[in-house]
Structures are given as structure tokens and as C-alpha cells.
Amino acid sequence: MDEHIKIGDVAPRVQYVADGAQASFTYPFPIFEAADLEVRLDGLLLATGFAVTGAGTSAGGSVVFDAPPAPGRRVTLRRNLGVARTTDFQENGILRARTLNDELDYQVAALQEMQDGLGSALRLDPAEVGGLAPLPLAAARANRLLGFDSTGGVALVDRGEGTISVPFPGAVPRTVEDKLAERLSARDFGALGDGAADDGPALQAAMNAAAASGKVLEVGEGTFRTTMPLTLPGAAAGLSMRGTILYAGPPGHAALTLGDGGAVDNQRKAYLGLSVFRALQSDWLDEADIGIRLRNINESRVEIRRAERFTIGVQLVGDARGCEDSDLHYGRIVDNRIGLDLRTLTAGGWMNALRHHGGHFACASATNPGMGRFGVRLSAAPGAYRLHNANLFHAPAFELQRQGTPGTVDAIPFLIEVDGRGLVARGVRMEACSPFVARHTGGFSDAVYEVAYVGAYGFAGCGVDYAGATRAGGTVLPLHQAAAALGTPRLVAEASSVRARAFRWDGSATGFEGLAVLSGNPAGPPATLNGFCFPGLSSIALNADTVTLPTSRALAFVVDCTTCKEFFLAAEGSGLRPVAMQFDAAEAVLDGTASVLWSNMNAVWQGAPSHWWEGNADLDGLVGGLALNRLQRVTLAPQAAYAVIGVRGGHADAGLKSLRLYVPATEAPMVLAGGGRAWGTRELAASMPYTLPSVAAGGSATQAVTLPNVQSGDLVQAGFAGQASAFLDWSAAVTTTGASGTVTARAANRHATLAVPSAAVAGTLFVRAIKPRA
Known part of the structure; x- marks a missing residue:
């Protein structure tokens, strides 16, 4: 702080009612650091989603939200200092005015907060003398009301209502109010679920209450229409849905967000029966248009029955933390450009060790027919962590409608844009898809796609498309092609x-x-x-x-x-x-x-x-x-x-x-060596038409045959195909070497008295050379 802060007589709290357009809200009291300011929406304490300016100035500053709060929501800005000494004056040391003023300012600010808090508390009138007796012990005040006796002292009063107990041995009587408080329901907050009324404010209030109490929120049967995006904070224990959320709000938002972003771990949660349906089909142009977004889930169980008509149906987000060690079950993920997106947002996020079960990832033939679509995407924001490791998919079904045969738009089950290892997809079903089970555009190293069935429009294949990839990281096991042989290359x-x-x-x-x-x-x-x-x-x-x-x-x-x-x-x-x-x-x-x-x-x-x-x-x-x-x-x-x-x-x-x-076991390519090729063989051979003359007794006949690349030291042989006598011995010798080398064949007559053959014989003369082993 360049100038000394001044603590005026200003209450350390201010409240506003949001209009849906305003994103910046001022606070007129000073704070020492941005962390000294407490920001709440409808009583729910926020940790992210805003920026604080003006810390260290006497006149206060502003809180600027990333997005304007929804209309009607109450914004509370409150200074909340830790009660602690910030300085320690040294004995016989110099007492500086600035240091002393800072310490006194901090104490005055803390006293202002105590005064503000006492103003909201029950207390005796200053005219009354003495004080109230302490509260009775917990065992004495359980299931009773706090009141006052005839003298104004503290007294316990009966609640005036009965108790109930479950019909089992050992059950403890409890009040009806306690029993009803065990579970939170969206209808407790006014949600109707008739598909017509705007249940958004009621649903959000219920979600805030679940976060404040750490309980599971139930959304019962019915269609709950909302014109606002909904967020269930990570402090809630979970969400159980039997009905469906019908999203009729503005585009470019996640209809339902579960968990906190930033570095907050969304751990050991149960999100069951999730079902979100968009009122109007998305045009697939805005990837911020999301059905269900889950942030930083860890050691959790997620069941998604339905996510339809969004650009991205379901998105798992790894923010400053990541998603891992969770089981996810999918139902109808329909008419989304990207059915499921596993995405990291920062260098500190990750997307590892997730088990994905089932899912029918489909598109109707009339839904944005000129645009490509993908079932599952592994992605990362620019600069985010790109190693997605150990994701298992069990029996996903894809029916993406490639629009014709062989297909005029991309309709590919897996789009892998990141690096990493260990993606395994078992029992994949492909209907009306492109002839690729996956497209890799990054450096993913180890992906195995076990394709159980390819159909509709005929068999079109199930390979991997490496469009811009840097690694050949995909292996396809087509079970409909000699499955028993696929285990051995x-x-x-x-x-x-x-x-x-x-x-x-x-x-x-x-x-x-x-x-x-x-x-x-x-x-x-x-x-x-x-x-x-x-x-x-x-x-x-x-x-x-x-x-x-x-x-x-x-x-x-x-x-x-x-x-x-x-x-x-x-x-x-x-x-x-x-x-x-x-x-x-x-x-x-x-x-x-x-x-x-x-x-x-x-x-x-x-x-x-x-x-x-x-x-x-x-x-x-x-x-x-x-x-x-x-x-x-x-x-x-x-x-x-x-x-x-x-x-x-x-x-x-x-x-x-x-x-x-x-x-792969289904292939048998030809290996080229020797034969008509010069490489890979020790043997050279040549032939020529040759008329063998009559060779006098004890005489011989010779013929030179061109044999390229023959060398001195090669083992050479000669032979003749044509009528000849057994008295002729054939031999060969290298006479010239190199690219135009020759071998001279020699026929020697062993007969002592007769010329062999008796007359000239037409045939073919063969020579060959064998290179010596080195």
C-alpha cells in the first residue's frame, strides 16, 4: 500500500440483488488483502468465479464476476478478517508510526466486524441489569424449544408435537420434523416438475441447501423446466434424480454443473439418474453448450440416464485438479455433436483411471446432417495437461449416422486429440459410422479398440484414422474377423x-x-x-x-x-x-x-x-x-x-x-527378396538357347553366358536341358566379373572312342553362381 489505509465508520457488509446484467459490485469498506473479502450468492460462499480489486485502499473496491449472477440472486460482500496480531513491537526498539497505525487499523476493522455480527444477534436491552443463565446441557434440551419463563429467564418448552420411530427393535423415537429433515427434495423448495413452470430458481435453491447441509438432493418424478443454468456445489453429498431437467435457458452454458472448479477436489460423490434434455436442438457451433458437466470428480459413482440435443452431451473437466478413480454409467447420449468429452483445462489438471460403462451414443439422421459428429472425445484446452491415461470403456454402442455410403460426414466413435497411454474400449458396437473406430490427431501411444460389431449400410471397416497424429497409437481387434486368431500376430x-x-x-x-x-x-x-x-x-x-x-x-x-x-x-x-x-x-x-x-x-x-x-x-x-x-x-x-x-x-x-x-493375424503380405529382385539372395542364375555340338572323344566344347554381378570366388555351375549323352561332364568357371560378368560353361566328353552327341542338339544352357557365406 503506497498510502496509509484509513478505517472509516463504514459497516463491513453490503448486499445487492442481481439483475442478470450487472457483473461488477462495489464494496465501500477497506480490506487489507483480496482474501479478506467474503463473497456469497444467496448465502452460498463462493471460492472461484470472480476477481477482487481495490485491496489496500481506504475507499474499498469492486468484485467482478466472470459472468453476471442470475436475476434475483442476492449478492453479499462481507469483510472477514482473521483475529491475529500482525506485528510484534520490539522492546527498546523504534516505534514507527506506520507500523502502529497498521496494527490499530487492523484491530479497529476486526472490532467493526464484531459489532456488525452482534447487531444480528439476540441480546438484552442496555436498560436491563445482569445476564441470562447459560443454556441447559444437550441431553436436557434435545427435542425441546428454547423460551423464557415468567421472570424472563431462559427456559425449555415442549415442542408440542409427537414423535415417531421406525418399526424395528432398538429404534429411537424422533420428531417428525427431524425425520423429514433427513432428505432434501426439490419439491421442498417449490419445484413443480410439470414441464411448464420455470423450476430453475427452486432447483438452484434446493442445490444451495444441499451444499449448505452436506446432503444428497433428490429430484423426483416429472419434467423440471429451467430457464437458467444450474450448479450443484461440491459441498453437497450428491444428487439423485428420477425426473428430467428440461433446459430452456440461454445457449452457451452447461445446463447442469456438478462440483467445484479450480483446485477443489470433488471426492466420494454419488450422482445417480442424471437426465438433462435441451428444449431446442443445438446447432453444434458453440462447445460451451453442454448438457452435464462434472468437475474434478474423484472416487465417485456417476449414473447418467440421458443427455440430449447439446453440442457436448456430457463433459468431465479436470481443472487445477483432475478426474480419476471413478465409475461412470451412461444411458442415452443422443443428438450431441460430441457425446462425451474428457477435457483438461489447466496444466494442473488430469483425466486418469476412469471406468466408463455402456452408453448409447447416437444421432438422428435429420440432426445437423452436414456436420461431423463423434461419440467420445479426449481433449485438452491450449496449454493444459495432455496425458490422459488408463481410461476403460466397456461395451459402448455408437449409432452416429454418417449420412450415406460410404459417408459424406465424419461419424467416428472415438476422437483422441491428446497424448497418453492405456485407452481400452471393449465390445464396441458400430452402426452407421464412418469406416474408422477412432481418429488420432495427437501423440497417443497405446489404445486398443475391440470392435464386436460393425453394421448398417454394410460392413465399412473399423480402422484408425491418423489425421495429423505423431504416433501410431491405436490397435483394432475386429472380433467379427477370425476372432480366435487375433491374439497372435x-x-x-x-x-x-x-x-x-x-x-x-x-x-x-x-x-x-x-x-x-x-x-x-x-x-x-x-x-x-x-x-x-x-x-x-x-x-x-x-x-x-x-x-x-x-x-x-x-x-x-x-x-x-x-x-x-x-x-x-x-x-x-x-x-x-x-x-x-x-x-x-x-x-x-x-x-x-x-x-x-x-x-x-x-x-x-x-x-x-x-x-x-x-x-x-x-x-x-x-x-x-x-x-x-x-x-x-x-x-x-x-x-x-x-x-x-x-x-x-x-x-x-x-x-x-x-x-x-x-x-495382424488377418493379413499375409508378400515379402520381396530374390526371384526377380537383386537383393536378399546368394544365388544368381542365367540361361540362353544353345545348340550343343558333337564333341569329339576326349574333347570339350565351351560357351560363355552373361551373368551380371558374378564374382571370382563364387561357386558356379552349368547344366544343359536337351538330349545329351551321359558321357558329357558339365563344369563352369567365372571368366569376367562385375555388372556384365560372364560364366563359361564347358562340356567334356569322357568317351574314349565316340563323339558325343552323335549330332548337334538344340536346348537351353543354364548357369548359376552361389555367393559364399561371409
């Missing part, structure tokens, strides 16, 4: 000992059976699959049992991914980085617009000349102390027809032992 390619598959390709290069060798800096660079996949390269070190891969080399399986886009890569070794390349149906390499996703790490596009996607971590790298990277799921782009999937060296001493590639 299919092994499609295996190098159980990569070292044992090594062979000498030429004098400086090493190849591996079944695998292509990749370069991180290929010359050219190439543009097609055959150009990028080498049969062998140099700079790969062979150890006794392992292979050392430098950062510029990779070993990979080559697959036809026209149909199958999901693969699982497992590697044994150290310092290995996963890599993948993609090619179109013409085998042209795809660029960085065709993204690849890994399941537990981010994908990094390396660009030209390598054109590969790689993970941003090693497969043996630890995540939070756990080896979560060893099995990586790789999700390929829709336009990919061929892919190269494997590992490169993450550092100069990276060692590879074994490499395996899996696919």
Missing part, C-alpha cells in the same frame, strides 16, 4: 541370426539373405525401389555373432503393402534406430507428404537422398526406466504399395543380432 519375415545370413557379395560388399541393404547417402540419388535396395554394401562389420551397423547403413525387409498398412518390427541388439521407406504402385519413392507413424516414438523424415522415415529414439532406449521401444508398430501411408522396414545404426557401434517383422 502373424510372423511374415524373420532373421533369427542376422550374422548367419551374411554372405560376400563382392570384394568389398556384404549382403544378407532375405534382407535388403540400404545406404543413408545413395548416389544419384535413385528414384525407385530397385535403386534404393542394394544386394550388398561395404562398411558393415561382421562379428562372431553380431553385425555392426554404422549410422549410414540399414538392413530391412521389403514388403508389398498394397493391402496391409500395419506392421510390427522387433529387433534384438543395441543402438538400433527403426527406419521405413515407402513406394507407390509404380515403385516410385514417396516423399515426406506420405507420413509414417511409429507407436512409441516420433517419426522423423530424413528426406533426400535417403528418403526414409526413422524413429527419434533407439529401440533399446528406456522410457521412464522401461524398455517400451523394443516392439514398434509402424503405420504406413494409404498410398504406399511397397515398403522397406528395418533398422539402421543409431551410433557407430550399433550391434544387430536378430530382426523380425509381424502383421
Whole structure:
């Protein structure tokens, strides 16, 4: 405080009646700090939803609400100081006037509050002498009224009403008034539930009473129409509904809010039978238009029978605290753009360990037909905590009406906009939905969707759409597709000992059976699959049992991914980085617009000349102390027809032992190696039409055959298909090497006297070369 505060003769309390438009209310008395001001609405103490200005000034200040209080609500502003010494004067110290004035001001302000409180108390007239006797003990005054005798002294008077007791042994008689006070009902406060009267003020008064008494509020049978949004504070023990709230209030609000926001924990509550219906269908444009909002629930049980016609049907909010360890049961969640939203609002909020049961998430075909809709969303406000972990959904049903076949709008059961782990959805039913059970737009790592049924408009699929995602974090188990086989993925390619598959390709290069060798800096660079996949390269070190891969080399399986886009890569070794390349149906390499996703790490596009996607971590790298990277799921782009999937060296001493590639059990993609491809095989072969001449006794005939890539030291053989004598011995020798290498085949006649064959024979000459193991 720049100037010394002055405590005038001003009562420390002021009250207003809200008009529904005014949001700022002044207080004419001084306060020392904002926390000294007590703010109440209809007697209910507020902790959040407003800001206090003017603390430390003599003239007071203002309270500004985030939203104007509803018309007719009573606003009370009251100074409430703690009674405590704020200074301590030192013996023989300097007594400063400012410090002394501050202490005296604080005491005067506290005395003003006592005077204000005494003004509301019963007390003797100043003309009367003496005082009243103390109250009788609790046992003596129970179930009696406090009154005065003939002399004006305190006396106990009978209540004048009978008592009742329940018809069971040990029951204690109680007054009817006590018995009725056990439970709070909305009708006790004037709510009619006829669907026509505005029950909003009565419902809010009942909710305030439940909070003040710490009891459960009952809303009985009927339709309770309200033109104002309702809030049940967290101090209430719970809410039990058998009727329905018909919301006819302004748009852009939550019709029913349960619990407190901020850092207040809404713990161990029971919200049962919740049912909210919007009078007019929302246009789905405003996400503040919410049916039921639950804030910071913890260790609670929630039962929602109905939430219909809002932009968001049900929203769980993690504010400065979060939602966790609760069971939620859902009924009809209908005609909402987002049926259920699990949302964090701040960096201190969370959304973990929630168990969601059932729910019919549906939209009518005529409801906003041009707009996309989602059953369940996991979301976070900008800057809020984004890790939503361990949410379990049991048997949710989605009937979202995708508007035609194959669908002109999004109608997707799960929309995952955040990061996190451990979303499991079991027994999912999909009717009239898009061909996706989920859309991931963030870095969610582990989600399992067990789809029990897909129907209406025919089977349209149930995959995961990765629109802007950074992780391939979803696995779909379609129970209607060979359910018994889904527990075990299919092994499609295996190098159980990569070292044992090594062979000498030429004098400086090493190849591996079944695998292509990749370069991180290929010359050219190439543009097609055959150009990028080498049969062998140099700079790969062979150890006794392992292979050392430098950062510029990779070993990979080559697959036809026209149909199958999901693969699982497992590697044994150290310092290995996963890599993948993609090619179109013409085998042209795809660029960085065709993204690849890994399941537990981010994908990094390396660009030209390598054109590969790689993970941003090693497969043996630890995540939070756990080896979560060893099995990586790789999700390929829709336009990919061929892919190269494997590992490169993450550092100069990276060692590879074994490499395996899996696919879901319903897939069987082709693995490309050898045959018409140069890589992955030790055997080279060539043939040519050949007319075998008659070979004189003891003589021989030779023929050179072009065999590209043959090298000195390769095991070469020759054979002839055509009529010939058993006296001819065929042999072969490498005569030239390299890209235009040749093998010379030789036929030697072992017969001592006859020419073999007796006449020239037309046929085919075959040669082959086998590379030696390295």
C-alpha cells in the first residue's frame, strides 16, 4: 500500500440483488488483502468465479464476476478478517508510526466486524441489569424449544408435537420434523416438475441447501423446466434424480454443473439418474453448450440416464485438479455433436483411471446432417495437461449416422486429440459410422479398440484414422474377423541370426539373405525401389555373432503393402534406430507428404537422398526406466504399395543380432527378396538357347553366358536341358566379373572312342553362381 489505509465508520457488509446484467459490485469498506473479502450468492460462499480489486485502499473496491449472477440472486460482500496480531513491537526498539497505525487499523476493522455480527444477534436491552443463565446441557434440551419463563429467564418448552420411530427393535423415537429433515427434495423448495413452470430458481435453491447441509438432493418424478443454468456445489453429498431437467435457458452454458472448479477436489460423490434434455436442438457451433458437466470428480459413482440435443452431451473437466478413480454409467447420449468429452483445462489438471460403462451414443439422421459428429472425445484446452491415461470403456454402442455410403460426414466413435497411454474400449458396437473406430490427431501411444460389431449400410471397416497424429497409437481387434486368431500376430519375415545370413557379395560388399541393404547417402540419388535396395554394401562389420551397423547403413525387409498398412518390427541388439521407406504402385519413392507413424516414438523424415522415415529414439532406449521401444508398430501411408522396414545404426557401434517383422493375424503380405529382385539372395542364375555340338572323344566344347554381378570366388555351375549323352561332364568357371560378368560353361566328353552327341542338339544352357557365406 503506497498510502496509509484509513478505517472509516463504514459497516463491513453490503448486499445487492442481481439483475442478470450487472457483473461488477462495489464494496465501500477497506480490506487489507483480496482474501479478506467474503463473497456469497444467496448465502452460498463462493471460492472461484470472480476477481477482487481495490485491496489496500481506504475507499474499498469492486468484485467482478466472470459472468453476471442470475436475476434475483442476492449478492453479499462481507469483510472477514482473521483475529491475529500482525506485528510484534520490539522492546527498546523504534516505534514507527506506520507500523502502529497498521496494527490499530487492523484491530479497529476486526472490532467493526464484531459489532456488525452482534447487531444480528439476540441480546438484552442496555436498560436491563445482569445476564441470562447459560443454556441447559444437550441431553436436557434435545427435542425441546428454547423460551423464557415468567421472570424472563431462559427456559425449555415442549415442542408440542409427537414423535415417531421406525418399526424395528432398538429404534429411537424422533420428531417428525427431524425425520423429514433427513432428505432434501426439490419439491421442498417449490419445484413443480410439470414441464411448464420455470423450476430453475427452486432447483438452484434446493442445490444451495444441499451444499449448505452436506446432503444428497433428490429430484423426483416429472419434467423440471429451467430457464437458467444450474450448479450443484461440491459441498453437497450428491444428487439423485428420477425426473428430467428440461433446459430452456440461454445457449452457451452447461445446463447442469456438478462440483467445484479450480483446485477443489470433488471426492466420494454419488450422482445417480442424471437426465438433462435441451428444449431446442443445438446447432453444434458453440462447445460451451453442454448438457452435464462434472468437475474434478474423484472416487465417485456417476449414473447418467440421458443427455440430449447439446453440442457436448456430457463433459468431465479436470481443472487445477483432475478426474480419476471413478465409475461412470451412461444411458442415452443422443443428438450431441460430441457425446462425451474428457477435457483438461489447466496444466494442473488430469483425466486418469476412469471406468466408463455402456452408453448409447447416437444421432438422428435429420440432426445437423452436414456436420461431423463423434461419440467420445479426449481433449485438452491450449496449454493444459495432455496425458490422459488408463481410461476403460466397456461395451459402448455408437449409432452416429454418417449420412450415406460410404459417408459424406465424419461419424467416428472415438476422437483422441491428446497424448497418453492405456485407452481400452471393449465390445464396441458400430452402426452407421464412418469406416474408422477412432481418429488420432495427437501423440497417443497405446489404445486398443475391440470392435464386436460393425453394421448398417454394410460392413465399412473399423480402422484408425491418423489425421495429423505423431504416433501410431491405436490397435483394432475386429472380433467379427477370425476372432480366435487375433491374439497372435502373424510372423511374415524373420532373421533369427542376422550374422548367419551374411554372405560376400563382392570384394568389398556384404549382403544378407532375405534382407535388403540400404545406404543413408545413395548416389544419384535413385528414384525407385530397385535403386534404393542394394544386394550388398561395404562398411558393415561382421562379428562372431553380431553385425555392426554404422549410422549410414540399414538392413530391412521389403514388403508389398498394397493391402496391409500395419506392421510390427522387433529387433534384438543395441543402438538400433527403426527406419521405413515407402513406394507407390509404380515403385516410385514417396516423399515426406506420405507420413509414417511409429507407436512409441516420433517419426522423423530424413528426406533426400535417403528418403526414409526413422524413429527419434533407439529401440533399446528406456522410457521412464522401461524398455517400451523394443516392439514398434509402424503405420504406413494409404498410398504406399511397397515398403522397406528395418533398422539402421543409431551410433557407430550399433550391434544387430536378430530382426523380425509381424502383421495382424488377418493379413499375409508378400515379402520381396530374390526371384526377380537383386537383393536378399546368394544365388544368381542365367540361361540362353544353345545348340550343343558333337564333341569329339576326349574333347570339350565351351560357351560363355552373361551373368551380371558374378564374382571370382563364387561357386558356379552349368547344366544343359536337351538330349545329351551321359558321357558329357558339365563344369563352369567365372571368366569376367562385375555388372556384365560372364560364366563359361564347358562340356567334356569322357568317351574314349565316340563323339558325343552323335549330332548337334538344340536346348537351353543354364548357369548359376552361389555367393559364399561371409
